[in-house]
Amino acid sequence: MDYQSQYKRAISDPNGFWHDQAKKLPWFTSPENILSESSGRYEWFSDGEMNTCYMALDHHVKQGRGDQTALLYDSPVTGTKQSFTYQHLLDEVSRFAGALQQKGVTKGDRVVIYMPMIPQAAIAMLACARLGAIHSVVFGGFAPRELAVRIDDAKPDVIVTASCGIEIDRVIEYKPLVDEAIRLAQHSVNHCIVFQREQAIADLDASRDSDWLEVASNAEPAPCTSVKATDPLYILYTSGTTGKPKGVVRDNGGHAVALNFSLNAIYNIKPGDVFWAASDVGWVVGHSYIVYGPLIYGATTIMYEGKPVRTPDAGAFWRVIEEYQVSVIFAAPTAFRAIRKEDPEGKKINPEALSCLNAIYMAGERLDPATYDWTREQTGKPVIDHWWQTETGWPICANPVGIEAFETKPGSSTLPVPGFDVQVLDESGNELPANEQGAIAIKLPMPPGCLPTIWQDDERFTASYLSRYDGYYCSGDGGYKDADGYVFIMGRTDDVINVAGHRLSTGEMEEVLAAHPAVAECTVIGVADSMKGQVPLGMVLLKDGADIDESALEAELIAMVRDAIGPVASFKQAIVVPRLPKTRSGKILRKVLRQMVSEETVNVPSTIDDPQAIDDVKQSMRRKGVIQ
Numbered sequence: 001m002d003y004q005s006q007y008k009r010a011i012s013d014p015n016g017f018w019h020d021q022a023k024k025l026p027w028f029t030s031p032e033n034i035l036s037e038s039s040g041r042y043e044w045f046s047d048g049e050m051n052t053c054y055m056a057l058d059h060h061v062k063q064g065r066g067d068q069t070a071l072l073y074d075s076p077v078t079g080t081k082q083s084f085t086y087q088h089l090l091d092e093v094s095r096f097a098g099a100l101q102q103k104g105v106t107k108g109d110r111v112v113i114y115m116p117m118i119p120q121a122a123i124a125m126l127a128c129a130r131l132g133a134i135h136s137v138v139f140g141g142f143a144p145r146e147l148a149v150r151i152d153d154a155k156p157d158v159i160v161t162a163s164c165g166i167e168i169d170r171v172i173e174y175k176p177l178v179d180e181a182i183r184l185a186q187h188s189v190n191h192c193i194v195f196q197r198e199q200a201i202a203d204l205d206a207s208r209d210s211d212w213l214e215v216a217s218n219a220e221p222a223p224c225t226s227v228k229a230t231d232p233l234y235i236l237y238t239s240g241t242t243g244k245p246k247g248v249v250r251d252n253g254g255h256a257v258a259l260n261f262s263l264n265a266i267y268n269i270k271p272g273d274v275f276w277a278a279s280d281v282g283w284v285v286g287h288s289y290i291v292y293g294p295l296i297y298g299a300t301t302i303m304y305e306g307k308p309v310r311t312p313d314a315g316a317f318w319r320v321i322e323e324y325q326v327s328v329i330f331a332a333p334t335a336f337r338a339i340r341k342e343d344p345e346g347k348k349i350n351p352e353a354l355s356c357l358n359a360i361y362m363a364g365e366r367l368d369p370a371t372y373d374w375t376r377e378q379t380g381k382p383v384i385d386h387w388w389q390t391e392t393g394w395p396i397c398a399n400p401v402g403i404e405a406f407e408t409k410p411g412s413s414t415l416p417v418p419g420f421d422v423q424v425l426d427e428s429g430n431e432l433p434a435n436e437q438g439a440i441a442i443k444l445p446m447p448p449g450c451l452p453t454i455w456q457d458d459e460r461f462t463a464s465y466l467s468r469y470d471g472y473y474c475s476g477d478g479g480y481k482d483a484d485g486y487v488f489i490m491g492r493t494d495d496v497i498n499v500a501g502h503r504l505s506t507g508e509m510e511e512v513l514a515a516h517p518a519v520a521e522c523t524v525i526g527v528a529d530s531m532k533g534q535v536p537l538g539m540v541l542l543k544d545g546a547d548i549d550e551s552a553l554e555a556e557l558i559a560m561v562r563d564a565i566g567p568v569a570s571f572k573q574a575i576v577v578p579r580l581p582k583t584r585s586g587k588i589l590r591k592v593l594r595q596m597v598s599e600e601t602v603n604v605p606s607t608i609d610d611p612q613a614i615d616d617v618k619q620s621m622r623r624k625g626v627i628q
């Protein structure tokens with residue numbers, strides 16, 4: 001069936017469309033109740049019983065694919081390569097699930113995972129899924145305070161970590177960070193399981209900590225626990241507009257069905273192909289396309305513990321593609337910008353060695369046309385921009401090449417994926433005509449796999465996503481559709497920024513800056529960066545009488561953000577301003593500031609309190625070299 005027919009059917013007959021997709025998976029009890037609605041809330045496959053780990057591992061082994069490679073681990077930072085068959089991975093996962101069980105973990109319990117990109121991270125995730133426990137993976141670049149906030153929200157009994165991560169050539173000890181987070185958290189964590197890596201052996205506290213290898217070798221393999229399709233598989237925290245991250249909940253059944261569909265429809269791979277998402281398990285891309293998607297679909301996935309450059313050079317991605325005969329690579333545009341910066345003429349690319357590669361997928365931030373063109377020209381491969389979010393768990397817009405391949409247009413993530421009724425709305429919720437920019441919203445119901453709620457905060461779910469436009473999910477992104485229905489995502493309409501493909505909240509950074517004793521007022525905005533897409537810029541107003549040298553203050557603010565949020569925030573610049581442009585009611589005019597730093601025409605609103613503030617801020621920006 002062509003794209004238009006599939007798209008129309010998914011919207012007009014979601015029950016039939018998704019029932020057909022669900023039938024492709026091995027359920028314990030197949031769902032009959034496909035889509036149910038109650039008070040404007042939707043559930044998928046509510047009477048289905050299943051287990052995600054069973055679908056990802058046991059099923060393939062039962063089908064005789066136990067010897068097929070499930071996971072390849074490639075770590076240029078440690079010089080290690082390892083390969084796991086489906087049978088081997090199943091054995092490791094079952095035993096680690098047994099170890100978690102011995103620590104008291106059962107269905108519905110939460111387990112926080114704070115790990116680098118090593119196979120044990122995927123093993124821990126799958127082991128939780130096996131028990132029906134809910135994992136919450138926290139990205140290793142977040143500081144202890146961020147980890148503590150997530151511990152307090154998810155309330156886990158167990159934390160799984162490793163003794164260290166490796167950032168190019170720096171060993172980052174994780175255990176002291178976890179200890180500090182446990183100390184900061186209100187919720188008390190009973191057990192911490194540590195995978196010891198030879199680069200740094202962590203000190204263990206016998207009353208709470210245990211060694212991964214020891215607990216796994218003493219454990220009996222655990223069987224799969226049957227869960228309802230609507231039971232949560234994981235919580236993944238993502239940045240919202242306030243200081244408190246949102247715990248996006250993912251269910252088991254809808255997630256499995258959606259990912260299985262996407263591997264074919266969007267990524268056009270076959271079971272047994274090698275699929276490489278060069279991301280991190282701490283992000284949604286890692287959840288969906290390093291761990292669950294490829295395994296449920298019966299493909300081979302790669303866990304790459306390295307960077308696109310400097311491990312050892314800009315040829316790293318091309319080396320991995322050739323060595324493992326990768327069919328599809330998926331990474332953030334920033335990774336290709338980094339490669340391009342170091343190897344602008346593509347000297348490290350040998351197009352013949354890439355004959356295995358079908359296409360290069362990019363998401364996580366806007367794909368700028370220059371990076372799109374360079375990647376396409378240097379590799380000779382199709383470059384597919386696709387748009388999605390932690391909340392949806394899988395692509396909303398893409399070139400659905402597994403169904404029908406369309407011509408791409410630079411700057412566009414092509415067309416809505418079957419199941420997503422994407423509309424561009426004006427302030428009053430009316431659909432805008434082609435080429436007019438507005439808020440990108442998705443008409444309810446969303447397809448399977450998208451978030452059913454925010455962990456323990458249904459009200460925030462409604463307030464954040466459903467209340468802006470009745471009957472729609474509000475994505476937080478702005479953009480437009482052209483006359484052919486192609487979707488162009490132009491950026492966030494809220495205070496979320498995207499730094500090197502990492503989603504961060506400026507509100508959260510503002511809370512940190514505001515805690516400095518010399519700071520009276522502050523704001524953080526995203527400014528364009530040629531490699532990371534955006535980087536944060538802090539603007540602070542000093543308290544009367546504050547006597548502090550500007551560069552000393554800047555250094556302190558940078559250290560505070562690094563300490564509170566983590567190095568991943570890439571907060572490297574703060575300027576002192578004499579005042580900030582505000583409305584008469586006292587709201588900081590962030591849009592005006594954003595227009596100023598991007599050197600666009602500044603639209604001064606009539607509600608501005610004092611227009612002179614704009615010139616004052618401009619002068620401060622010029623002094624600091626932020627603008628010309």
Ligand code: COA
Nearest residue numbers: 140141167278279285307332334335338364500501567568
């Ligand atoms: N654990 C500990 N620290 C981490 C970390 C982790 N897992 N990941 C990143 N950091 C640290 C880095 O060491 C760096 O610290 P520094 O300020 O002391 O140098 C900081 O966080 C910022 O890291 P990063 O954003 O990775 O910047 P970089 O300059 O080190 O590398 C790129 C630039 C482009 C190579 C890198 O950002 C990259 O590979 N981006 C791809 C992003 C991606 O895959 N996103 C996934 C979403 S799809």
Ligand code: AMP
Nearest residue numbers: 363364365366386387388389390489503
């Ligand atoms: P995350 O939840 O971390 O995956 O970040 C989601 C956000 O990243 C989206 O809301 C967009 O702002 C941005 N984003 C993701 N993919 C794209 C894309 N292909 N084009 C433009 N922006 C994107």
